[in-house]
Amino acid sequence: MADGSSLLKVTIDFDQSHLFFPNIIHWILAILAILIAISYGPKLLRKAKSKVDKSGEKAKKVDWLRLLGTLVITIVYFSLMESVGDIFPNMGLGFLLTSIPFMFLLSMLYVHEPTRREFVTISLSSFISPLVAWYVLAQVFNISLP
Template sequence: MASGLSDLLSVSIDFETSHLFFPAIIHWLLAGLFALVLVLKVAPFLAAVKRGERTLPIFGESMDVMRFFGTLALIVAYFYLMAVVGDLFPYTGYGFLFVSMGFVLLMSLLYLHVWSRKNLIIVVVNAVVAPSLAWFVLAKLFTITLP
């Protein structure tokens, strides 16, 4: 009896494959969620397109060219400049901090519809506070190396 109970309470870990346990669970959860999206959203949308009630978004609607290409350019510049500025201040995370401030500011200005004093103040405060808070939490509290 004691042997059977101790077998139930003992834990054996295979350290060669134990790190694959949670990623496998995440993969199956993501696959399940993807299947749910396909069944619940994409299939009814495609059925409505086939009936003529809806059109495909890439064909039936106009595109905001400035915002689309502006976003692409800002994303490319963000990743490029993060490495460049990070090399100026190695192992401090200032590359992340300074470039993220500029990125958030320019992205917010790109998508800002109503340019008022109040909205511009909100955009500037957000561009300074959000990256600073993320930098403080990641670089200082969790000591994660940032570019």
């Protein structure tokens, strides 16, 4: 080849290289979710409909607060993680600083009437768990976190 390029030459864009495997995983999960929905969806819908018809009872009410709250908190968590990580680049603090409130809010959402003891337990676990995960992944194994 006249320009000196070769099929054996590999160039890596290190600014984007950390996105390679997450993109592969996203596509695999999306394809699997579609396959599961196609394979089992109709059967599950028929089964749910027949249970309602046979028992004569309505299906249980959906807890919309927790369902929508979980969706909103999760979307905000993933949306903010990279932005916060950009403030402190290459330190994994985007993961750490967004995981603490994410875990706290999600846990509080699912506790119906939190006691003082439950509040303290949730607070401690919301702080300690992401801190341990961040330390092990980012510091011990040197894995790049957002």
